[in-house]
Amino acid sequence: MAQEGDWQLDVLRELGQPDGLARPAEPPLRLVHPAPAPPADPRLGLAGAASGQHLDPPARPPSSAPDPRPAVRTPRDLRLPMPTPESVPTLDPRLSHALGSPQHGDSMARRTGRSIRKLTASAAQDVAEQTRIARELQQPVTTGRVIAVTSIRGGVGKSTVSALLGRTFNHYRHDPVLTLEADAALGTLPVRMGAESVRWSCADLAQILTPAMQLTDVTGYLVPVTDGGWLLPASQGHVGAPLDIRTYRTVTLALRRYFAVTVVDCECLPGEVARTAMDTAHARVVVAPTTAEGVNGTRLVLDWLAQLPHSALASTVVALTANSPDLILDGKAAAAHLRETGVTVVPLPYDRHLAGGGPIRTEMLGEDTRDATVRLAAEAMQRAVRVR
Template identity: 50%
Template structure:
């Protein structure tokens, strides 16, 4: 295919240059391969220092690997650290009464009751358990270098941040090593809201100047927002209009943080933004969220055809997520999946879910059963592809 002009040509050049690094990620070798060795950071009874064991998950001494998970105590930056920014609420207090409401379940009570009855009367329960077991085995595979999974889209309103939040939550649930959800979309991104975060403080551009090689995991997570299980969030901004995250700050943040986390889920800007192109070039796995609409299918197919002109592993490591935004989209999903899969990409469908469609924080216990199963399959598919190349 022709290289094309405009943003496609830029992406082509960035990917062809960046993918030579492979798992190295932006700015250097992957996951601390040539990162200066940590210094004598203070020991903690809650979390072993990253200095013991080289900082790679799956190796002896990696922070939290194979140990009981404990929430790290708040880390107070010393006098030599940067001035701490003030905490800022994710949702303005004047809007609390408007946006905070009781969340509803992803599917109706009648639907849940019917599914429970079918499970009792049919033999599908054993097959369901077997499928969940296989998915869990993939999600729990050990890694020797941290996986970077970039989530992006080619148009707004595709559910990109929702997919990133669901992936981060899923990996944190199944895995023992630390998980970081990094927001690389500072333009009023919805990721903190979807993750149920109350307030924000440190941002990605600030962390890039703070994290040093001799810091322990306990030190680092003191600058992050703790999420349920063994996960943390690093926002791109505090929600201010006009805040930017340039590619250099993003690269420095990822290089500084990647040695501490087994999986990093990166919520990127919509293509063709610069940071999104940098993140895609360095990622081990790529997720392209698109609405399950005729327009979404058409534009995604064009992008996948263009990606076929890139090195083969780029499209082979890409998963397209078709998000159903309405209950009955009037689209032949089977035919759409078959057409998109013919390009060499993997395709997953995120079914319509009342809980997700309502917006606000995602409560996994309120997701419909088909949604939970689809998210687990998606997470396993992306994780499997991220390991195949390496």
């Protein structure tokens, strides 16, 4: 069980705010002491000096020199509005035009054969299974649930799995769903989610969130996803400072008030933000490629999760991805090796549409991929709701 109270209190103490939300730091005021009153004129005597009366000082010749005394600035003057970032395309326009037509995940022959089998088979069992999974995905939550997705290295489908989970939760749930990118500056989540451009990042939002903001205010800084849901990128695609732990904690703690489910596309382990996200999330999805070295490294990660104080292994699911149609490692043997730790393993088959890159279109996914994604989302949601 994630011990939310510990790190949340740390954030509150660091920020020095009662609500734990970051605010722009205000520079200290430069106080100006009032100028001393001119000495009382001797002609007024002691009474005039005691009463503060004095004669007007002689007029000084006009001078162009500025007044050396600094003006007193109020806090309202010091709270300058944050400049609005420029909108940046997620892909170079030349690459966008170079993208060809997306392929369907299943070949035409496979889709035809599947349709024939459906006509001759009973659909009662399939309907019952789909109803059960949908019920798990639609479980009510009392507070926002955070599901962290990570892997031991890049290029294994981590952002793809995050995008698939975000779209699946948004399809089945009727409350707001957020997909948050906590990866390096050049992550691919916005592209996979179908965002044409990005503007505000996690670091930007961490500076302007306030408790008085409503959901409609917050979504004004997010990227709307084509088929529903919201996206918050980690950056504008520049090579710059990576997302730090303080910003990640501030943003996730604040946004849980508005979104029922937040899917976090973390950086790869053993990055600091990834370790923090895995330790504080309600559920975890570890993406493992179906290769010998990928499965072996993922097993080491699972052993590490088993040593955490709150037994994070119980709320972890492994997504075993196939990035090639010709696998050397036996998938069943790989899944059995990972299941020895006690985790649930959900294989994600090779899909031509996902392998082609670019924006994910759910209607172009292979049927086996859709079924596996829905099952993976249900397993993760079941474990996230179990955490109190």
